[in-house]
Amino acid sequence: MKHRNCIFLLLAVLLLCAGCSNTAKKEETPTTITVWHVYGGQADSPLNDLIDAFNQTVGKEQQINVQVTSVSNTNTIHELVLAAANGEPGAPELPDLFVSYPKTVMALPDDSILVDYRDYFSEEELSAFLPAFVEEGVVNDRLVVLPVAKSTEIMFINKTIFDRFSQATGVTLEDLDTWEGLYRAAEIYADWTDAQTPDIPGDAKSMFVHDYYFNYFQVGAESLGEDFFQGDGLAFGPAFRTAWEPLARAAIQGGVWLQGGYATASLRTGDSIVSVASSASILYYSDVVTYPDNTSEEITIISRPCPVFENGDKLVMQRGAGFCTVRSTPERERAAITFLKWLTEPEHNVEFVTRTGYMPVTQAAFEKHLPKAIEELESPKYASLYQAYLDTQASYEFYVPPQLESYLSLETALEDHVRAQLSLGRQDYLDAGETGLEQISADRLQVFREIMER
Amino acid sequence: MLNKLKEIRALNAFVKKQSVGMQRKLMLYWVSMILVVFAAVILLLSIAGVFSQSDERLQEVMELHLKNTQDNLVAHLDRLTAQSLNLSKELSREIEATLIQDGISLQQVNDDPERLLKLQQIMYPLINATLQAADCNGVYVILDATTNTALAGADHSRSGIHLRYSNLSASSPVTPTVVYFRGIPDIARQKDLELHNRWNLEFDTDQIPGCRELMDATLDRPAQRYFWSRRIDLKDTWESAMLLCVPIVGSDGTVYGVCGVEISALYFQLSYPAADGQFGSAVTVLAPLQDSRLLLSEGLVGSVSGTYLDGQETLVIHQGRYYNEYDTGTERYIGLHQIMPISRGEAEDTAWAAAILIPQDSYAAYTADIQKAWVMAALVLLLVLLAFSFFLARSFVRPITDSLKRFQQDELPEQSLSSGISEVDELAEFLNARARNQRLEQGELPPNIAELFDQFVVRKDLLTESERNILRYYIDGHEIAEIPDLAFISMSTVRKHNRSIYEKLGVASRDELMLYIDLLRRCGRLQELF
Numbered sequence: 006m007k008h009r010n011c012i013f014l015l016l017a018v019l020l021l022c023a024g025c026s027n028t029a030k031k032e033e034t035p036t037t038i039t040v041w042h043v044y045g046g047q048a049d050s051p052l053n054d055l056i057d058a059f060n061q062t063v064g065k066e067q068q069i070n071v072q073v074t075s076v077s078n079t080n081t082i083h084e085l086v087l088a089a090a091n092g093e094p095g096a097p098e099l100p101d102l103f104v105s106y107p108k109t110v111m112a113l114p115d116d117s118i119l120v121d122y123r124d125y126f127s128e129e130e131l132s133a134f135l136p137a138f139v140e141e142g143v144v145n146d147r148l149v150v151l152p153v154a155k156s157t158e159i160m161f162i163n164k165t166i167f168d169r170f171s172q173a174t175g176v177t178l179e180d181l182d183t184w185e186g187l188y189r190a191a192e193i194y195a196d197w198t199d200a201q202t203p204d205i206p207g208d209a210k211s212m213f214v215h216d217y218y219f220n221y222f223q224v225g226a227e228s229l230g231e232d233f234f235q236g237d238g239l240a241f242g243p244a245f246r247t248a249w250e251p252l253a254r255a256a257i258q259g260g261v262w263l264q265g266g267y268a269t270a271s272l273r274t275g276d277s278i279v280s281v282a283s284s285a286s287i288l289y290y291s292d293v294v295t296y297p298d299n300t301s302e303e304i305t306i307i308s309r310p311c312p313v314f315e316n317g318d319k320l321v322m323q324r325g326a327g328f329c330t331v332r333s334t335p336e337r338e339r340a341a342i343t344f345l346k347w348l349t350e351p352e353h354n355v356e357f358v359t360r361t362g363y364m365p366v367t368q369a370a371f372e373k374h375l376p377k378a379i380e381e382l383e384s385p386k387y388a389s390l391y392q393a394y395l396d397t398q399a400s401y402e403f404y405v406p407p408q409l410e411s412y413l414s415l416e417t418a419l420e421d422h423v424r425a426q427l428s429l430g431r432q433d434y435l436d437a438g439e440t441g442l443e444q445i446s447a448d449r450l451q452v453f454r455e456i457m458e459r
Numbered sequence: 460m461l462n463k464l465k466e467i468r469a470l471n472a473f474v475k476k477q478s479v480g481m482q483r484k485l486m487l488y489w490v491s492m493i494l495v496v497f498a499a500v501i502l503l504l505s506i507a508g509v510f511s512q513s514d515e516r517l518q519e520v521m522e523l524h525l526k527n528t529q530d531n532l533v534a535h536l537d538r539l540t541a542q543s544l545n546l547s548k549e550l551s552r553e554i555e556a557t558l559i560q561d562g563i564s565l566q567q568v569n570d571d572p573e574r575l576l577k578l579q580q581i582m583y584p585l586i587n588a589t590l591q592a593a594d595c596n597g598v599y600v601i602l603d604a605t606t607n608t609a610l611a612g613a614d615h616s617r618s619g620i621h622l623r624y625s626n627l628s629a630s631s632p633v634t635p636t637v638v639y640f641r642g643i644p645d646i647a648r649q650k651d652l653e654l655h656n657r658w659n660l661e662f663d664t665d666q667i668p669g670c671r672e673l674m675d676a677t678l679d680r681p682a683q684r685y686f687w688s689r690r691i692d693l694k695d696t697w698e699s700a701m702l703l704c705v706p707i708v709g710s711d712g713t714v715y716g717v718c719g720v721e722i723s724a725l726y727f728q729l730s731y732p733a734a735d736g737q738f739g740s741a742v743t744v745l746a747p748l749q750d751s752r753l754l755l756s757e758g759l760v761g762s763v764s765g766t767y768l769d770g771q772e773t774l775v776i777h778q779g780r781y782y783n784e785y786d787t788g789t790e791r792y793i794g795l796h797q798i799m800p801i802s803r804g805e806a807e808d809t810a811w812a813a814a815i816l817i818p819q820d821s822y823a824a825y826t827a828d829i830q831k832a833w834v835m836a837a838l839v840l841l842l843v844l845l846a847f848s849f850f851l852a853r854s855f856v857r858p859i860t861d862s863l864k865r866f867q868q869d870e871l872p873e874q875s876l877s878s879g880i881s882e883v884d885e886l887a888e889f890l891n892a893r894a895r896n897q898r899l900e901q902g903e904l905p906p907n908i909a910e911l912f913d914q915f916v917v918r919k920d921l922l923t924e925s926e927r928n929i930l931r932y933y934i935d936g937h938e939i940a941e942i943p944d945l946a947f948i949s950m951s952t953v954r955k956h957n958r959s960i961y962e963k964l965g966v967a968s969r970d971e972l973m974l975y976i977d978l979l980r981r982c983g984r985l986q987e988l989f
Contacts, residue, residue, distance in 0.1 A: 034740065034821055037764035050697045057769070065767070072764060074729065076697075077625060081636065266647075270654035274644050289656040297572055297643070299606035299616065299660050 035068040039100035041075040051360035069340040120330040121147040154363030155325035163278040165304040188251035191260030209259030216282035228317035237411040253446035256427040287362035308393035323403040489848035518781040547681040568604040597623035597721030657695040684804030689757035731761030739821025740765025744814040791819040921963040
């Protein structure tokens with residue numbers, strides 16, 4: 006009996022040793038997760054600040070270190086994610102978290118590389134989100150895109166210069182409420198600026214720039230009661246022509262900025278003064294315009310709801326990508342989810358969105374935290390944006406684009422060719438001694454349509 | 460103190476007087492011996508340096524790692540410097556050719572946006588080519604001229620081009636997007652480049668310490684003086700970067716401007732991943748060294764995964780035997796650093812160091828692991844030895860205790876029973892013998908003799924009355940010849956009775972009978988025959 010006890014004791018001690026010898030080092034090392042996001046681009050990134058705050062608090066407690074390895078845009082992330090998922094040579098390694106639209110997930114060869122958030126969020130936790138936002142992130146019955154911030158399209162105006170223009174020509178801000186009015190104003194602006202340098206002909210300046218003509222035509226057609234898409238292509242119904250004509254008239258006369266790049270760039274150089282872009286682009290609008298002679302001017306940027314067609318519904322694009330979590334190890338997945346849960350807590354969510362020009366994603370954030378946060382906004386630029394946001398919410402319906410596999414390729418093609426055809430139209434118009442406006446517009450639409458239907 | 464000593468001595472004396480079990484005593488000896496041997500082994504191991512082995516190994520690993528890191532860094536920065544010097548020469552040639560062609564000096568380019576645009580258009584391909592070829596995330600050129608000298612900040616506003624990559628990622632150098640950070644926007648539009656969100660037409664030379672002085676210098680050739688700026692925040696962006704400043708030297712020695720490459724904090728972080736080894740995550744650092752402090756906020760830090768570094772710390776250095784300690788105030792790191800010259804001819808003499816840092820916590824956890832293993836092994840060894848000594852002492856003492864038990868239960872066999880230990884057997888025999896003698900001395904019969912007597916006495920009950928009479932005559936000392944007269948019987952009858960008596964009492968002769976009677980008399984048991 007005594008022998009047995011001793012053996013027992015020995016065994017117990019040995020087991021204890023084995024138990025203690027597992028690596029304590031692992032516990033000391035934080036789980037590092039990498040993130041590719043789009044909130045901030047090359048300017049200051051409020052999300053990076055929030056990530057720092059997370060790392061210093063919850064991250065430290067739970068030994069999680071979130072590292073931002075890329076801040077770019079959804080299109081770049083789309084390309085990189087697809088390259089990585091397809092294992093293309095030179096492709097980067099996928100991060101733990103990346104920001105994308107469902108279109109990126111749909112283009113993946115195998116979407117099981119992404120975490121289904123229903124595995125980590127309880128029904129109750131998910132019900133805290135606005136249901137439409139969660140619904141948007143479901144691809145093939147799996148919730149793979151978690152909403153963290155939503156945006157819409159907003160009209161930004163360089164009020165300083167617009168006021169000057171308004172005084173000289175009588176065009177008012179209200180004229181910009183409809184697309185027709187906006188393009189008429191653009192034509193007037195082109196004449197007005199051209200007339201300022203009588204010795205240089207054809208140097209009209211553009212008033213307007215749109216970030217996404219694809220969205221303009223899409224929401225325009227739908228608001229006029231027509232389908233924009235037809236199968237894998239575009240419908241080109243009468244509503245498309247309704248949207249094309251005023252745009253083309255203004256563009257051919259030089260009132261619309263047709264160079265590539267984001268709308269913010271031409272506002273920064275004073276090459277245009279009104280833009281329609283994602284509300285999130287607020288971060289990139291500078292309060293200063295710099296002219297070619299290196300003089301600069303302080304300006305005021307204000308926001309108004311997106312224009313609509315005179316005979317159309319008040320419809321506006323709802324945008325805003327979400328976070329995808331890449332399958333890895335349970336610890337890393339848990340770390341990523343811990344971060345996402347922290348980021349979507351109403352308090353942090355509202356802090357995050359109001360610094361980046363987005364809307365929060367949970368009911369509680371909308372109802373309890375957002376109104377207070379808007380009241381406390383110090384920057385008039387942001388206050389104006391959120392007023393425009395509230396106006397939009399009060400009187401507009403939100404349009405969510407369909408999940409189409411050809412969506413991205415259609416978008417890219419349309420963006421390139423609309424700009425190219427309108428630029429060529431502008432050139433034709435100048436070459437023809439500023440005559441034949443209607444004909445040029447119709448011809449260019451015909452060419453554009455042929456290219457898109459090819 | 461003295462009192463205490465006395466008390467202890469008293470206690471010791473008391474313990475000595477106390478009778479201690481043999482097994483316990485034996486075990487005590489064993490344990491003392493084991494402890495002495497154990498202590499000696501530990502001493503020998505520590506003298507042999509077994510316990511400080513991990514420090515030495517860490518030093519070896521870190522020295523090797525530092526050497527590799529430094530070699531990489533030197534090679535990287537050398538290559539960038541060479542490429543920048545080459546860019547400087549080509550830019551100088553192009554700028555000079557344009558100025559000569561137009562018959563003007565660089566001063567005359569001031570306030571002339573057209574000429575500046577022309578110069579930038581000439582410079583752009585060279586800058587772009589350098590960006591494509593060099594291991595960096597940005598290339599820039601600053602001309603010592605400005606678009607508008609009438610402006611307030613004109614003395615520190617300088618025209619130039621700065622191209623940067625915007626979408627850096629750890630493993631994708633293939634498809635970076637070039638953005639236009641500084642420069643005349645017409646070029647960006649011609650080349651279909653995106654303007655940086657915080658684009659500006661010109662550089663603010665106040666943002667780059669040392670840049671102005673370099674442009675004001677007169678030099679023979681660019682390699683005479685160049686430097687890496689400390690890490691500066693790129694205005695209005697979340698990024699910060701170090702710029703290599705190489706002068707663009709004209710044939711007459713005037714400096715046309717400054718050009719070079721940019722390494723941003725992010726680019727460095729992606730280029731120098733943390734090496735996750737057994738001691739923890741090793742982070743690469745390139746930072747200025749000042750008053751035994753490593754200024755991370757002014758240098759570059761590689762990937763910090765596995766640590767809590769954020770690249771803004773000032774590390775106080777404590778030199779150590781095997782490695783140095785770097786203290787941020789809240790966190791401690793261990794590592795090594797080595798001075799490396801990266802600039803030349805600079806007025807302000809900044810010492811730059813390449814360093815590798817490992818969080819002290821993770822190294823402590825590693826050594827704690829080893830220590831724990833040692834302690835556990837020692838504990839197990841001790842326990843095993845103690846158990847062994849217990850068994851040994853018990854099996855040694857068992858024959859003695861068993862024998863003792865038998866003594867106590869009076870089970871001593873007449874014949875000695877072997878216990879397996881000769882001393883114990885001897886002791887048992889000795890005790891047996893002594894007990895026997897003692898009984899004899901007390902007049903006790905040996906038991907077998909007593910048994911003979913007892914049988915004899917019992918048998919006498921078989922005798923008839925007349926045989927008993929004759930026996931009595933013998934007991935009284937009469938001879939056979941006297942019996943016929945005394946008993947009034949014939950001699951033949953006497954003989955007949957004699958035979959019967961011998962038979963019944965189990966004796967063979969009268970002599971034997973008389974011996975019994977004599978012995979019984981001596982033992983005082985004679986009356987039992989009556």
